[in-house]
Amino acid sequence: MRKRIQRSMVMVLTVTLLLSYVILTIIIYNRNLSILESEVRQEAKYIQAAINISGSEYLEEMDGVDWSTRVTQISRNGDVLYDTRRDSSTLENHSGRAEVREALASGEGEDVRLSDTVGQEMYYYALLLDDGTVLRASKSMDGLVRTAVGMLPIMAGLAVLMLVLAYFLAKWQTKRLVRPIYELDLENPLDNKTYPELQPFLEAMDRQNKEKEAVSNMRKEFSANVSHELKTPLTSISGYAEIMKNGMVRPDDIQVFSERIYKEARRLITLVEDIIKLSKLDEESVELEKEEVDLYDLSREIVSRLSPLAAQKNIRMEITGEPVRYWGIRQILDEMVYNVCENAVKYNNANGRVSVWAGNTLEGPKIMVTDTGIGIPEEHHDRIFERFYRVDKSHSKERGGTGLGLSIVKHGALLHGAKVTVDSTPGRGTRIEMQFPKAKQ
Numbered sequence: 001m002r003k004r005i006q007r008s009m010v011m012v013l014t015v016t017l018l019l020s021y022v023i024l025t026i027i028i029y030n031r032n033l034s035i036l037e038s039e040v041r042q043e044a045k046y047i048q049a050a051i052n053i054s055g056s057e058y059l060e061e062m063d064g065v066d067w068s069t070r071v072t073q074i075s076r077n078g079d080v081l082y083d084t085r086r087d088s089s090t091l092e093n094h095s096g097r098a099e100v101r102e103a104l105a106s107g108e109g110e111d112v113r114l115s116d117t118v119g120q121e122m123y124y125y126a127l128l129l130d131d132g133t134v135l136r137a138s139k140s141m142d143g144l145v146r147t148a149v150g151m152l153p154i155m156a157g158l159a160v161l162m163l164v165l166a167y168f169l170a171k172w173q174t175k176r177l178v179r180p181i182y183e184l185d186l187e188n189p190l191d192n193k194t195y196p197e198l199q200p201f202l203e204a205m206d207r208q209n210k211e212k213e214a215v216s217n218m219r220k221e222f223s224a225n226v227s228h229e230l231k232t233p234l235t236s237i238s239g240y241a242e243i244m245k246n247g248m249v250r251p252d253d254i255q256v257f258s259e260r261i262y263k264e265a266r267r268l269i270t271l272v273e274d275i276i277k278l279s280k281l282d283e284e285s286v287e288l289e290k291e292e293v294d295l296y297d298l299s300r301e302i303v304s305r306l307s308p309l310a311a312q313k314n315i316r317m318e319i320t321g322e323p324v325r326y327w328g329i330r331q332i333l334d335e336m337v338y339n340v341c342e343n344a345v346k347y348n349n350a351n352g353r354v355s356v357w358a359g360n361t362l363e364g365p366k367i368m369v370t371d372t373g374i375g376i377p378e379e380h381h382d383r384i385f386e387r388f389y390r391v392d393k394s395h396s397k398e399r400g401g402t403g404l405g406l407s408i409v410k411h412g413a414l415l416h417g418a419k420v421t422v423d424s425t426p427g428r429g430t431r432i433e434m435q436f437p438k439a440k441q
Helices: 002-054 057-061 098-108 144-182 196-245 251-282 295-312 329-348 392-397 405-417
Strands: 071-075 082-083 106-112 121-128 135-141 291-294 315-322 324-330 354-359 364-373 421-424 431-433
Touching: 002 057, 002 121, 002 295, 002 405, 057 106, 106 295, 121 405, 196 251, 291 295, 295 324, 295 329, 295 354, 295 364, 315 329, 324 431, 329 354, 329 364, 329 405, 354 392, 405 421
Parallel strands: 315 354
Antiparallel strands: 071 082, 071 135, 106 121, 121 135, 291 324, 354 364, 364 431, 421 431
């Protein structure tokens, strides 16, 4: 970063120097031309006045003078009558010269061009004399290229000096600019006092740090909960097995103890299966392909599977709606609907009711599960999808849940781009809606 800033500053200075050189060359050229024009015009007017007073003999009398300006007298038909540099008889007709034509037409004329006689760029200024002839004064001048070449050594020396100075200044300035970045406290990004341009970056870093901390805390809590949840059935199984091993169980009670061991083992297997499902969903390592699933048929099948469990509590389950097809992973969709419906049965009151509706809405396919159960207090609505979180911890064991069902629902919804909402009031039941996105056309 430091090197890039330094190179950038030196490059900017280099471009600035080049532009300055070009602009300065043009300015100096135009300035020299302006001064030259003024001098030639003034000198031409002095000679014009002298010739008008003394006649053309004035030029012959001044013939021995070392003129810095070339003076030429031209007749109306373009013949050269006098020239300070060359024999007039050797010069070609000047009637086609632009400045001569203008002088004959309007009294004065001017032009800038390369002279065929002296081989240099010249400024020509012509005036009409009283006798009808044309007086022309001209002076050589440096062209734009010669001006640029003449300035090159000075500008090159100045450029070298400026670039050396700029290098050390850029190095010092870069070090000063990047120092606040090197001194950033990445653990507490918002506590840094630095450039306003870095504020969005620091805010994003702060959010990321908080997310990492939340994930870390969640993992710690998850590990602690997993250990506790696994230890509970294992302790029960170990305890019952030890009692049976030591012969402390009457023959009549062996079946009861065996059933308890079986139930705890099943609970343990279910817990492990749920943990594996969650891990796969967390890592997005689900390898199942998507297929077209009729959410109404899927819901009806799940209601049928849960009917025996509902019958134990005398809970009536019903399914309504219409066929609605959705492109998704059937196994994950099955687990989502099953977990929501199973909770509706487990946390329902005796003689209650569970209603399942599946169909199409303006937003897309939807599945809605409503029960007449114990309900969920509002302060728990946002947390029931957390792993191992239970609203009623005192009765969690007897209701048989692992605390991972709704977490699987949440992850399955994320995988399908669906939205899960909860509407529940204690004592009045719960309604959970799974809104799936509309199929893209």
